[in-house]
Amino acid sequence: MNLMKIAHVPPVVVEVSASVADAVNAMVSNKVGAVAVVENDVLRGIISERDVVKKVVHAGRAASQTRVADVMTTEVESIVEDTPPSEALQIMIDGYFRHLPIVDGKGKVLGILSIRNFLQNRVEELEDSINSITSYYAADGAGG
C-alpha cells in the first residue's frame, strides 16, 4: 500500500490568515471533511467539520468573523511519505484522528489521509490476502 495513493492529493489547504468561512468554502467545494492550515507552505494546523460545528456553530461565533487560526487544531500529528502504513493507521486509531497530513522534510503538506479511505483500503487488502491464502492452500491440497 502506498500512502500517497490513498491520501487526498493535492491536499486542500487554507492560509493561517483565512477565516473559518474560507475554510468552509474549501471543504464544501472539495467535498472534504478537513483542510490543512499552512503558513508559507508549512503545516500549522488542521481544521475539520467537527471543529467548525463545535468551536464555531456551538460556540455561537460567526464563521466570517472567526479566523481559522483561532479554532484550528494546532497539535497536529503528521507523517512522511515513507511512514509504514500500519504505523500511520495506528496513529489515527490511537489518537482518534479522522485526518492525518503527510508532509515532506520541510513540513510542506503533500496530502491528507482520511481514516475512512484508509480503513476501506485495508479491508480490501485483507480480503485479498484471505482469498490468496485460502486458494493457495486449496491448490496445495488438490495438487499434493
Added chain:
Amino acid sequence: MNLMKIAHVPPVVVEVSASVADAVNAMVSNKVGAVAVVENDVLRGIISERDVVKKVVHAGRAASQTRVADVMTTEVESIVEDTPPSEALQIMIDGYFRHLPIVDGKGKVLGILSIRNFLQNRVEELEDSINSITSYYAADGAGG
C-alpha cells in the same frame, strides 16, 4: 459480528421540530458526527456535521433560526437489527454514507452505525481470520 454491538446505542436523536442549534448541542455533548431526526419515535431523517457545515454555515444561515427539518437528509437508508453486516457495510460504501440508522419494524431508531467503527471492527475481524487460517494450516502442516 453483531450490528448492535458496534452501533451507537442508544441512538442520539432530536425531534423534527428541533433547531439546528439543538442538533449541534446533541452532537457536541454526545461526541457524535450525526443525529437521527424523529417524529413520534419514528425515523424521519438524519443530520450530520457535514449538513451543518454545508447547509447552515456555508449557506449563511443561523443555527438557532434554522429547523433541522429544513436541512436534514430525508432520503435515509436504514437497516434492521438482523441485516447481514456485509450488506450493511456495502450500503454504506456504495452510498458513501458515514452513518446508517438501525430501526425496528415500526421505524423506531435502535442505534446508529458509523462507518468508521464498522470498518475498524471489520479490519480486526479480518486480521483475526488471517491469523486463525495461517495457524490452522501451520498446525496441519506440522502435524500431518
